[in-house]
Amino acid sequence: MKHLFGTDGIRGVANADLTLDVAACLARALALSHRQIYLGMDTRESSPMFAGQIVASALSAGADVYDMGVVGTPGVAYTLASLKSTHPIGIVVTASHNPYQDNGLKVIAPGGGKLPVEEERRLEGAMAYSVLEQVKNPRVGQYVSAKSLRGDYIDHLKATCPRASFEGTLVLDCANGALSAYASSVFRAHGMKTSLIANHPDGRNINAGVGATSIDQTRRKVFRDETRQKDLLIAFDGDGDRLMMALPSGTVIDGDALSYLVLKAELEQGRQGSFGIALTKMSTLGTIRSIRALGVEPTITEVGDRALAEALRDGGYLLGAEQSGHVIFPDEMPTGDGILTALRFLSLYHSEREIRWALKTYHPSYQELMNFSFRSREDLGNFVDSLAYRKFVAEFGKEGDSRVFIRPSGTEPVLRVLLDFPSKFEAAEARSRIMDFMEAR
Secondary structure, eight states, X not given: OOOOOBTTXXXXXXXXXXXXXXXXXXXXHHHHHOSEEEEEEOSOTTHHHHHHHHHHHHHHTTOEEXXXXXXXXXXXXXXXXXXXXXXXXXXXXXXXXXXXTEEEEEEEOTTSSXXXXXXXXXXXXXXXXXXXXXXXXXXXXXEEEOHHHHHHHHHHHHHSOTTOOOSSEEEEXXXXXXXXXXXXXXXXXXXXXXXXXXXXXXXSOTTSSOSGGGHHHHHHHHTTSGGGTTOEEEEEOXXXXXXXXXXXXXXXXXXXXHXXXXXXXXXXXXXXSOOEEEEETTSOHHHHHHHHHTTOOOEEXXXXXXXXXXXXXXXXXXXXXXXXXXXXXXXXXXXXXXXXXXXXXXXXXXXXXXXXXXXXXXXXXXXXXXXXXXXXXXXXXXXXXXXXXXXXHHHHOBXXXXXXXXXXXXXXXXXXXXXXXXXXXXXXXXXXXHHHHHHHO
């Protein structure tokens, strides 16, 4: 059976790869085992369409639906974690950092974490079971407008991390996504000054040249203004579960750098006891060496925040971080939360000067990500199963003082090739040879 779930839910082009039938089958399958479904969505033009289908299908199968409206994935996760029950489950209609044409269905497990892979496979089986199309239930579920739950989540963020502060202005890039309506209020409640960009969603501008995946072009525009030399740019993605930051100097603080900075500050401020830190295989070799220099041996996981979350379940971790900006503080939340991550960071660093000084001892290696697009995920899968791909991995895949890390994306029809070398110059030859191979495939 073809797997519907990728690394982060079911995702595809809205109304083409991802259809209303898929949303209906997922809602009905979940309703068979969970009598309460908590629903959130991002700001894409297709999100209300999918949300409406989920509501109707879940209600018809007898489940109650608590509709939280437009809210980031962390808001639904926080709500489920607060309930402390195995009964409710969540669905967030979002394609995260993808363009507006895409959409997705993220299932949030009871307790607020990622759904285990085995549970996703069970759901796929239930969704394929033809009887689901004929679900009839004399008990229709109850629809509950639950916007107040989003308010509870926002109030929680306003009350957490009381030491968070910043001398300059926080420039918040909301990616025209789910956090647009409330991110600023959280930081202002902590007494910080904010300036907002990309906070006017129109259904089609989510992640469009803004947000965490466009941090480089945004920082160039923001810090062109010389009055912003003490400010900090914080860019979220469309569903608010990750962030990237940038300084006026041009330095980008990704998940790798953030993990180093948080660990360094915690140790300098006298954090006691034994604890670990988890990173994924995408982290630079230089980051791993820098963290080891602080006396901590990082746990290295597979790619994806799900892998991080699974590692953190073992306990004893300060945080888990993915280079792309997914950061999990397991003592606070079972999943990534961009706003919470920023607050935890600003509890340790209160000025641009402090951040810049701490980065002097951080030495990441040069890293470059090459993306090779395919027409569809099926075409990508065919290439990955081919002899040409095995030759490609055998010739270029390498580990050591430098490395080439090759992996197919779990959310898009893209083959990702990560170059990790001591310098840009040393990566150039590998880049050229890889380009030649892929063009000739």
